[in-house]
Amino acid sequence: MGEHIDSGQDLVGRDDLVEEVVSALSGSQYLGAILIGEAGVGKTALARTVAKHLDGTVSLLPVSASPSLRKVPFGALSPYLHSLSINDVGSSIAVYRSLMSHLDSSSNGSKKMPLFLVDDSHELDDSTSVLLSQLVAGRRARLLALARDKPGPTSEFSAMQQDGLLRRYDVRPLTDLEVHELCRRELGGDVLASVSATLAKMSGGNPMFLLALLRQAKRSGYLGVRNKVWRLVGPAPPLDVSLIDLIKARFRRRTPAQMSVLETLALAEPMPFDALVHCTDRLGVSELHEDGLISIADGRERLVTLSHPLYGEVIRQDVPAGRSLTIRRKVLDVFDQESSTADGFLRFVAWGLDCGLPPDDKTLLRAAVVANRLHDADFALRASRAVHTPELRGNALVEIARAQMTRGHFAYAREIVDEVLDQCTGFTLAKEASLLSIALRVRGEDAPNQIRADVVRWEHIAERIAAAADSPDDPQIKLGLAVSRNGYRIMEGFALNYEGRFREAEGILRDVLADRYCTDEVRLAGLSLLGEALGSTGRALEGTRASGEALQIIATHGNQFVGHTEFVLTRHFTSLAHAGLWDEIEELLDTLVRSKPSGPTSFTGITELSEGLIALRKGLMSSARTSLILGVEGLRESDSNQLMPMALGLAAFSCTMVGDTTRARGYATEFEGCASLGTMQARLLGKVHVVAANALFQGAARSIEELHVLARKAEADSMTVLAVVALELAGRLGDERCFEPLARLARTFEGPEGAVLTAMADAAVRKDPAALMDAAELAQSCGYLLIAAECLGKAVRYLSQRGEEHKSRTVQQKLNTIIGQLEGLQSPQFEAVRSTAKLTQRERDIAKLAGKGYSNREIADAQGVSVRTVEGHLYRIFAKLGITRREELPGADSASTG
Known part of the structure; x- marks a missing residue:
């Protein structure tokens, strides 16, 4: 068949489509189906899977069309025309009889319907297409035809589809x-x-x-x-030779005019339609679009691109240097590079450098900035090193330093930044270099004090620039000073947040945000940090509003502030997490991270860390472990927000909760090695989870005491959320003292998480089963399955202690259901909740016999115990499982027990 896709296992993402096609071919409404899609999209693999599902009900007849057979009447059917004489090759009637003879002889009297599976049906000769259409329309066979979207199926097959005889299915690329x-x-x-x-x-x-x-x-x-x-x-x-040959095959038999269009697009895409037509050939553009090799977008400019990302890479390799230079000169006359995408803009600049026709230095500098935003350090270095204008040299050095930081060459980047700041003569350059310097500081020891040193240096530079001006009263100088002052005050707030001094930071940040010279860039930074401070002190909803406003500023300024997205989003996620707004985090991950071409690269680790945190809070332990392991590995690649200590702690805890003790030990040990890095909040969040994880190795009592110490210190330092997390973990380890301070602190929190924790802690303090059941219902409705299970576990225990066994069994049934959803949970720390539903081996044996209908005496004889012992075991089994009759035992035979 034409496309090769491994079909040894189930296709990814095609289950529903397979089911629909099988249904269409098995039912009576349609006589066949057509699968339409680009080459390589998996039509052949899909057809093979469909054929496997139909095995036993149809007689499969593969037909392979090809360009070489297109000029041969009935050539594609030759494997089934053995009885045809040489003199009858051109006779349609003779071919029909020969084909029917083959069908009759191969059926051997079976009632299987012949199914023609026609690969590359767009290449069928007209005679074969007509004959197959007649057979299908006459209900002598069924048809499964595969065709490319351009040029599409044959006219006969298209007509049958329009008449409702064939069902069309579009096979899309994978999501x-x-x-x-x-x-x-x-x-x-x-x-x-x-x-x-x-x-x-x-x-x-x-x-x-x-x-x-x-x-x-x-x-x-x-x-x-x-x-x-x-x-x-x-x-x-570089691309593999076999893949290159496969792609090149798609451009064979193209006219010189069409190749000119393809080469121009490969070098300059995306191009506005009018610009492309002006540089090449309108008819060639139209033909290539009709054949599906290029795409034309909607919109005012109608941007044209090659229809697949790999096409351009292959074509560019074969364009000679002289031809490339000629094309560029044509394109430069008509092409407005401002209309291009970020990738297209960088490619256009690289093309100019390759041809010896580089753009002006301002464009080169802008390209370096864009490349750094896309984490393309190699091209950022190439573009910035080509800038020679003295006035732009400092800005170019900043981009060089940023690229070196991306590469991990921190010492080299530090040297460059210090050189720029020593010679800086402009407010904007001082800001850019100072912010980059601070980004380097957070990767080292004693970051807050180092940040403050940078703030002081920035302030001195701003004053030096103002003093060197011809007129200190110049409005531009005053504006520059005022904006700079707000900038380095924001960085003071950043240093305070870094230390966990959120209340102090809040005052500074609010002052800056109220200042008349607070620019949009300063405002988005201030709002992000304010959101972080509010969210960390229990005011998560207010915090999300602040950081959400910062995101809105980025969205309304195009690409101007896109480089700040990761900084803002990370803090916004934190506030949303503290509030328990999981759906909002998922929505943002989809719209701002996963859907962006450069998103997952720049957010390496953060996506997985966010998903892991959500799963952990929900109690989906296996999912949490997987995502957090991925998050740790992603942050090894890039961790500009210094989240690794928190990620390691969460990963250690999640591994403990599913019984992965080897990884838990490893992450806990690694945490100790980097416990002095990162923000105070990240370090302590990692710490409390490592302490909880270590309960498996050092005993719960010691971990509980350590968690109480951490909680008291966090509360004293106004790190309220951290204190609550520590107390909640202590409660998870079996501590009862934690609930009173937990209730007191959580009661001040905004959002669903605060409500859930308050309800749980209040009910636990009062040891009130009804309140615990209400808290469990609230927790479950908000997605906190683990907390819901803990509440129900306590309710079962208190009801049993009061002798209210009937109510206890009812609650136990609800608990069993939730425990089943806590995927992979094996934590000994949670045994108090699990044990109420966990049967011993003896109890399982007795339950099995009782479920099969054995009497108590028969069970006693089989187990070598007394009847009274059996009765006692059955009482406990019924209580643990929350049931009242033998018929409800797992695997019970109703005929035997009834």
């Missing part, structure tokens, strides 16, 4: 989530979201291209595995 799943399946392990996102972008979601890229990436070492997690290592290798 990003489906690409991620196929990567996991092909690599045989967990994969960072940034890896699958990069490969999704390169492959365009085409399964054939994706599999080829994956295999090449493994062979070349571009993909590497660490701690059982696949990640990208080093620069991308």
Whole structure:
């Protein structure tokens, strides 16, 4: 068949489509189906899977069309025309009889319906197309035809579709989530979201291209595995020769005019339609669009691109230097690079550098800025090093330093930044260099004091610039000083947040935000930090409003502030998490991270960390462990917000909760090695979870005491959320003293999480089963399954202690249901809740016999115990399982027990 896709296992993302096609071919409404899609999208693999599902009900007759057979009447049917004489080759009637003879002889009297599976049906000759249409219309056979979207199925098949005889199915490229799943399946392990996102972008979601890229990436070492997690290592290798040949085959038999269009687009895409037509040939553009090789977007400019990301990479390799230079000169006359996408803009600038026709220095500097935003350090260095205008040299050095920081060359970046600040003569450059200096500070020891040193230096530079001005009273100088002052005061607030001194930071941040010279850039930074401070002190809803406003500022300024997105989003996620607004986090991950081409790369680790935190709070333990392991590995690649200490603590705790003690020990040990890095909040959040995880190794009593110490210190320092987390974890370890201070602190919190924790703690303090059941219902409705289970577990215990066994069994049934949803939970610390539903081996044996209808005497004889002992066991079994009759025992035979 035309496309090769492995079909040894179930297709990713095609289950519903397979079911629909099988239904259409099995039912009476349609006589067949047509699968339409681009080459390599998986039509052949889909057809094979459909054929497997139909095995036993149809007689499969594969038909392979091809360009070489298109001029041969009935050539594609030759495998089924053995009885045809040489003289009858041109006779339609003779061909029909020969084909029917083959069908009759191959059926051997069976009633299986013949099914023609026609691959590349768009290449069928007219005679074959007409004959197959007649057979299908006459209900002598059924048809499953595969065709490319351009040029599409034959006219006969199209007519049958329009008449309702054939059902059309469009086979789309894989979504990003489906690409991620196929990567996991092909690599045989967990994969960072940034890896699958990069490969999704390169492959365009085409399964054939994706599999080829994956295999090449493994062979070349571009993909590497660490701690059982696949990640990208080093620069991308050149495309594999076999993949290049496969793509080049799509451009064969193209006219010179069409090749001119393809080459121009490969070098300059995306291009406005009018610009492309002006540089090339209108008819060629139209023909390529009709054949599906180029795409034309809606909109005023009608941007034109090649229809697949890999096409341009292959075509560019074959354009000679002289031809490239000629095309560029044509394009420069008509092409407005401002209309291009970020990737297209960078490609256009790189093309100019390659041709010896570089753009002006301002454009080169802008390209360096864009490349750094996209984490393309190599091109940022290339563009910034080509800037020679003295007035722009300081800005170029800042971009060079930023690129070196991305590469991990922190000492080199520090030297460059210090050089720029020593010679700085402009307010804007002082701001950019100072912010970059602070970004370098957070990666080292004693970050808050180092940040304050940078703030003082920034202040001195601003004063030096003002003093050197011709007129200190110049409005621009005054404005520059005022804006700079707000900038370094914001950084003072950042240093205070870094130390966990949120109340002090709040005052400074509110003052700056109220200042008349608070620019939009300063405002978005101030709002982000204010959101962090509010969220960390129990005012999470107010915090999300502040950081949400910062996100809105970014959204309304195009690409101007896009470089601040990660800084703002990370703090916004934190506030949302403190509030318990999980759906909002998921929505933001979809709209601002996963859906952006550069998003997962720049947010490496943060996506997985957010998903892991959500799963952990919900009690989905296996999912939490997987996501947090991925989050740790992602943050090893990039951790500009210094979240690693928190990620390690959460990962250690999640591993403990599912019984993965080896990883739990490893993460706890690694945490101790980096416990002095990161913000105070991240370090202490990691610390409390490591302490809780260590209960498995050092005993719950010691961990509980450590958690109380941490909670008291956090409360004294106004780190209210941290205190609540420590107390909640103490309660999870079996501590009863924690609930009174937990209720007192959580009562002041905003959002669903505060309400859930308050209800649980209040009910636990009063040991009130009814209140605990109400708290469990609230927790479950808000998605906190683990807290709901803990509340119900306490309610069961208190009801049993009061002798209210009937109510206890009812609550136990609810508890059993929730425990079943706490995927993978094996934590000894949670045994107090689990044990009420966990049967001993003796109890399981007795329950099994009772379920099969054995009497108490028969069970006693089989187990070698007294009847009274059996009765006692059954009483406890019924209580644990929350049931009242033998018929309700797991696996009970109603006929035997009834």
